[in-house]
Every structure is written in structure tokens, then in C-alpha cells.
Amino acid sequence: KNQVEQSPQSLIILEGKNCTLQCNYTVSPFSNLRWYKQDTGRGPVSLTIMTFSENTKSNGRYTATLDADTKQSSLHITASQLSDSASYICVVSDRGSTLGRLYFGRGTQLTVWP
Amino acid sequence: EADIYQTPRYLVIGTGKKITLECSQTMGHDKMYWYQQDPGMELHLIHYSYGVNSTEKGDLSSESTVSRIRTEHFPLTLESARPSHTSQYLCASSGTAERGGRDTQYFGPGTRLTVL
Numbered sequence: 521k522n523q524v525e526q527s528p529q530s531l532i533i534l535e536g537k538n539c540t541l542q543c544n545y546t547v548s549p550f551s552n553l554r555w556y557k558q559d560t561g562r563g564p565v566s567l568t569i570m571t572f573s574e575n576t577k578s579n580g581r582y583t584a585t586l587d588a589d590t591k592q593s594s595l596h597i598t599a600s601q602l603s604d605s606a607s608y609i610c611v612v613s614d615r616g617s618t619l620g621r622l623y624f625g626r627g628t629q630l631t632v633w634p
Numbered sequence: 635e636a637d638i639y640q641t642p643r644y645l646v647i648g649t650g651k652k653i654t655l656e657c658s659q660t661m662g663h664d665k666m667y668w669y670q671q672d673p674g675m676e677l678h679l680i681h682y683s684y685g686v687n688s689t690e691k692g693d694l695s696s697e698s699t700v701s702r703i704r705t706e707h708f709p710l711t712l713e714s715a716r717p718s719h720t721s722q723y724l725c726a727s728s729g730t731a732e733r734g735g736r737d738t739q740y741f742g743p744g745t746r747l748t749v750l
Contacts, residue, residue, distance in 0.1 A: 524676075554738070563638075563724050563741030564677075609677075622739070624676040 523547045526610050526625035534633055537600055541628045543593040543610030551615035555584050555595045558607045558627065567595070567608075600632045637661050640725050640742035647715055648750050655710045655745045657725030666708040667739065669724040670694060677724065683708060715749045722746050 523546045533539050545553070552571045556564035568577045568584040570593070577584050581604075583596045597604055607627040614621050638659040647653060659666065664685045669677040669692075679692030683702040697719070698712050708727075712719055726739040 529674075561643075561744070561746070563640075563726070563743050565741070566738050569738060622679070624678075626674060626676045629674075 523623045524610055524612050524625035526608075526628050528628060529626070530629040530631070532631045532633060533600055535600060535602060538596065538598050539600060539630065541595045541597075541608050541610075541630070543595070543625055545591050545593070545610070545612045545623070545625075547591075547612040547614050547623050549615050550588060550591075551613040553584075553586055553593050554611045554613070555582070555593075556609040556611055558609055560606070564609055597630075600630075602632050602634060605630060605632045638725065638727055638740050638742040640723075640745050642745060643743060644746045644748075646748045646750065649714075649716055651715050651749075653712050653715055653747070655723055655725075655747070657708045657710070657742055658706050659708075659727040659740070659742075660706060661727060661729060661740065662705065663727035663729035663740075664705065665728045666702065667726040667728075668692070668698075668700060668708070668710050669726065670696065671722045671724055671744075673722075681710065715747075717749045720747060720749050 525544045527542045554569045555567045558564040570577050570586045572588050581598045586593045607629050609627040610625040612623045641656045666683045668681040671677045678694035680694050680696040681700040683689045689700050698710050700710050722744050724744045725742040728739045
């Protein structure tokens with residue numbers, strides 16, 4: 521069973537609108553959580569990284585939140601642009617191994633319409 | 635933009651052919667990874683390397699093999715491709731530990747492989 525669940529699976533919004541993507545995880549022991557953006561046909565690009573003690577992190581119009589108690593994270597996109605159309609992947613790292621194993625969600629496919 | 639490159643970007647081949655997917659990074663990262671990703675699905679780790687002459691199998695069983703003779707180069711080889719190998723293959727690397735104790739992985743653009 522995937523230890524990182526994302527919702528919604530897909531989302532369509534109009535340009536200029538805001539949206540929030542959700543990520544629930546069961547990974548333990550927790551090390552950090554990243555949000556990646558993956559454009560079609562490209563590799564994922566890191567947007568934010570948060571550790572246990574951080575509950576919010578911003579990167580331009582992207583704001584990620586983390587509730588380590590409930591094991592939930594969200595990615596809020598403000599004033600969406602056409603270039604925001606992509607898959608947004610939640611990635612959780614554990615600290616139980618030297619490699620720092622990554623657990624990937626299946627992503628939320630966001631489409632921004634003009 | 636991360637300095638990690640993959641070639642070819644797209645490859646269509648027939649069953650039974652031997653192929654090598656190339657991955658190179660110019661960031662001096664010691665760790666490198668290969669992932670397999672099917673449409674709408676999560677990335678699955680198939681190989682990783684801590685450094686030169688170090689290679690390990692990942693979580694997803696794969697018939698592919700890898701080598702790490704140079705720090706910057708981490709090629710993946712399929713001796714005899716089959717239609718079940720059709721997928722997107724993503725290479726990644728990571729280096730200096732960030733605050734929080736874990737490296738950020740930088741991904742290449744991927745190779746879309748189709749085996750007929």
C-alpha cells in the first residue's frame with residue numbers, strides 16, 4: 521500500500537484562481553516532506569522541503585504546509601498561471617535508513633485553463 | 635535548472651534488442667538513482683548508487699543493470715528489451731546534505747521507452 525496518498529487525482533481551474541492540493545502520509549519515522557512539480561515529459565523539480573519542525577514554507581506563489589501530528593500536508597497555489605499546469609508530487613523521506621528512502625505519491629494533475 | 639542529462643529522450647525499439655539509457659550529471663553528486671514511472675503512477679526506485687563502483691537494486695524488481703565507473707555517469711542497460719519494459723525512466727542525483735539531514739534529488743528529463 522502506498523504510504524503517500526494525494527488528492528484530488530486531477531483538478532481543473534481557471535487562470536488567476538487559487539487552489540489547494542492535499543497529501544496524507546503514513547511514513548515513519550518521518551524525516552522531511554517535499555513537493556515536486558513535474559511538467560509533462562520532464563523530470564520532477566523540487567518546489568519546497570519541510571522538516572518535522574516546520575509547518576509552512578513558501579516559494580513564490582507556492583505555499584506548503586505541514587501538520588506532522590496528523591501527517592498531512594497541503595500545497596496552495598495562488599493566482600494560478602497557465603504554466604502551473606503540471607503534476608504535483610508529494611514526496612516523503614524517512615530517517616530509518618542511510619539512503620533516506622523516498623516515498624512518492626501518484627501526484628495531482630493540475631490543469632489551468634485561460 | 636539542474637545539470638543532469640539523459641539520452642535519448644525518446645526510444646522506440648523492437649523486442650529482444652539491447653539498449654543503454656545514458657545519464658550524466660555535472661554537479662559532482664555522489665549519489666545517483668534510476669526510477670521507473672508509468673503514466674499516472676508514482677515513481678519506483680529500480681537502482682541507486684552511493685558512489686563509484688557502488689550499485690544497489692531498488693524497491694522495484696527490474697531486469698535492467700547499471701554501472702558506476704565514473705562519478706558523473708550512471709548508465710542503465712537492458713540486455714533484451716520486452717514490451718513490459720515500456721515506461722518512462724528517470725535518472726536523479728543528490729549530493730551535499732541539506733538542513734534536515736537528507737539530500738534533495740535533482741531529476742533529469744527522462745527517457746520515454748517503447749518496446750514493440
